[in-house]
Amino acid sequence: MIKVIAVDDEPVAHDIIRTHAEKIPFISLDATFLSATDALVYIKNERVDLVFLDIAMPDLSGIEFATMINAEIQVIFTTAYPEYALKGFELAATDYLLKPINFTRFLKACQLAEKRLQVHEGKKRNKEQALFVKDGHDWVQIKFNNLVYAKAEDNYVDLHETGKHTLTRITLTELQSKLPADQFLRIHKSFIISRQKIERIEKHQVTVAGNKIPLSKFYRDQLLQDLGSEV
Known part of the structure; x- marks a missing residue:
């Protein structure tokens, strides 16, 4: 099960992500945040595998947020601005979803995150063996x-x-x-x-x-x- 949070200053974005996430059995949307700083506090205390992350947010942008978290946490950017795509991939984002996010595209992004997590866990296990x-x-x-x-x-x-x-x-x-x-x-x-x-x-x-x-x-x-x- 992939442990997921969503960070977006628009409540409607949380509703869309929650609706999509409920249809996918291998992910668990454990928390949503309107504030990126609140999300940072949560990540310090809880396991998080994947973040759905808006870019244009007040106080702390999604780009800034992504540079502050553990590199093992995957990021899928969610934004209405396609011009941020290049910067997102420079940060090794797992995927980049343009709003409004349809379910098919959301599912593909989650499947990619699942594959990356499996590869990472496999390498981690091998190193310990x-x-x-x-x-x-x-x-x-x-x-x-x-x-x-x-x-x-x-x-x-x-x-x-x-x-x-x-x-x-x-x-x-x-x-x-x-x-x-x-x-x-x-x-x-x-x-x-x-x-x-x-x-x-x-x-x-x-x-x-x-x-x-x-x-x-x-x-x-x-x-x-x-x-x-x-x-």
Whole structure:
């Protein structure tokens, strides 16, 4: 459930947003505010995932408000002035709705917010997760955000973390199935690397946290596609 508030100095705008919100099962409109400053106080004490935010308001504009709140809180601007759209997207707004807001457009904006929240929560969970592998007779925890790369060594895999490495009996393919796909990439038959720690991509190698890892032709095109880049 997405926790939502609306901030607009026009009461009729609250009525429209409330009517639309009641038709969407995955959002909860928990509060509405005529004053942006009152909304700021609320946000400090309550969980808020998404704000429907007017721009042209007295005392504190929606643009100013958006710069004051936690960047993890999504913003959907609601305004009668299309000239503010560019500024809104410069602030990484989830969407920009022009008044009068029809339900279809409102629903699409909420669906976009839901997708963004799911991606964010997924990344957050992955960062908190870890993998346990056997090192001799012991079990060792490998935290995903510490793992730099993994290298196949015959029937073993050498897991290189920042400042240490662990050799465990597992195939690279088995390891890949246990790692979050949005954080780790296979770039060679013998190597998996951390996506977040990539520093440079060259024709035949990738630099990952200072380590030069071979890049095979077979995986190169997929790597560039995954990263949305061209080299």
